[in-house]
Amino acid sequence: MNNALIQAQNLSRSYRNGREQISVLHGLSLELRGGEAVAVIGPSGSGKSTLLNLLNGLLLPDSGQLQVFGRAHSDLTENDWAELRRTRIATLFQDGNLIPTLTVSRNIAFRAGLAGLQAHDGEALLAQLDIADVAHRYPDQLSGGQRQRAALACAFAMRPELILTDEPTGSLDYATAQRVVPLFFDAIRERALGALIVTHNPELAQRCDRILELREGALRPWDSAVSS
Numbered sequence: 001m002n003n004a005l006i007q008a009q010n011l012s013r014s015y016r017n018g019r020e021q022i023s024v025l026h027g028l029s030l031e032l033r034g035g036e037a038v039a040v041i042g043p044s045g046s047g048k049s050t051l052l053n054l055l056n057g058l059l060l061p062d063s064g065q066l067q068v069f070g071r072a073h074s075d076l077t078e079n080d081w082a083e084l085r086r087t088r089i090a091t092l093f094q095d096g097n098l099i100p101t102l103t104v105s106r107n108i109a110f111r112a113g114l115a116g117l118q119a120h121d122g123e124a125l126l127a128q129l130d131i132a133d134v135a136h137r138y139p140d141q142l143s144g145g146q147r148q149r150a151a152l153a154c155a156f157a158m159r160p161e162l163i164l165t166d167e168p169t170g171s172l173d174y175a176t177a178q179r180v181v182p183l184f185f186d187a188i189r190e191r192a193l194g195a196l197i198v199t200h201n202p203e204l205a206q207r208c209d210r211i212l213e214l215r216e217g218a219l220r221p222w223d224s225a226v227s228s
């Protein structure tokens, strides 16, 4: 049985800027299974954000096939995508996705609530990520690293099956990253999540099951000898 969370074949996506057409992705293929962490690296402007946004339904491909949880993108309505983002796909961007008017605990409870869950493990998540002491604070009262860990706790609180993330450790100092990276991977493995991790952090990339490079519009297995 094929248990791929994502299957993409020959995807292409371009943008139009006035009369200029920018072809960003062309002939991109990808398969991601539950329990698998895949790192995506690539130069600035290569289309990494575009790819994440195709996979969470915020952008549509121009052509190609995309299946998410076994469903063809052409069969998914905007409501279906919204439901997937609420319950099954967590997207975690560098600047976090916290609601500024809610404390950290309430952000977690809210995120879990959207997925129809109660945040039973909210306190445990905060303790694991070493931010229990700031649970009562609002996002603008946190450091960049604390905010990023709070956003991570929110992403896990919704118990996603797929996590799409852009530099999940980008705002963390070295010591905090050393602590948070193993927790991040423990959470992925324990929950058998599929994770697509856009990163420039070699340590994070090396911990993934595969490293793919986005170059000239498509994903290829990363070859450090060629890329260096």
Ligand SMILES: Nc1ncnc2c1ncn2[C@@H]1O[C@H](COP(=O)(O)OP(=O)(O)OP(=O)(O)O)[C@@H](O)[C@H]1O
Pocket: 015, 016, 017, 022, 024, 042, 043, 044, 045, 046, 047, 048, 049, 050, 051
């Ligand atoms: N809304 C848009 N309209 C026009 N061009 C866009 C749009 N969004 C992105 N682009 C262009 O598409 C290309 C890919 O952008 P994208 O943000 O996906 O790259 P990236 O690999 O995530 O870059 P970075 O690492 O710098 O964040 C870039 O040339 C960018 O200028």
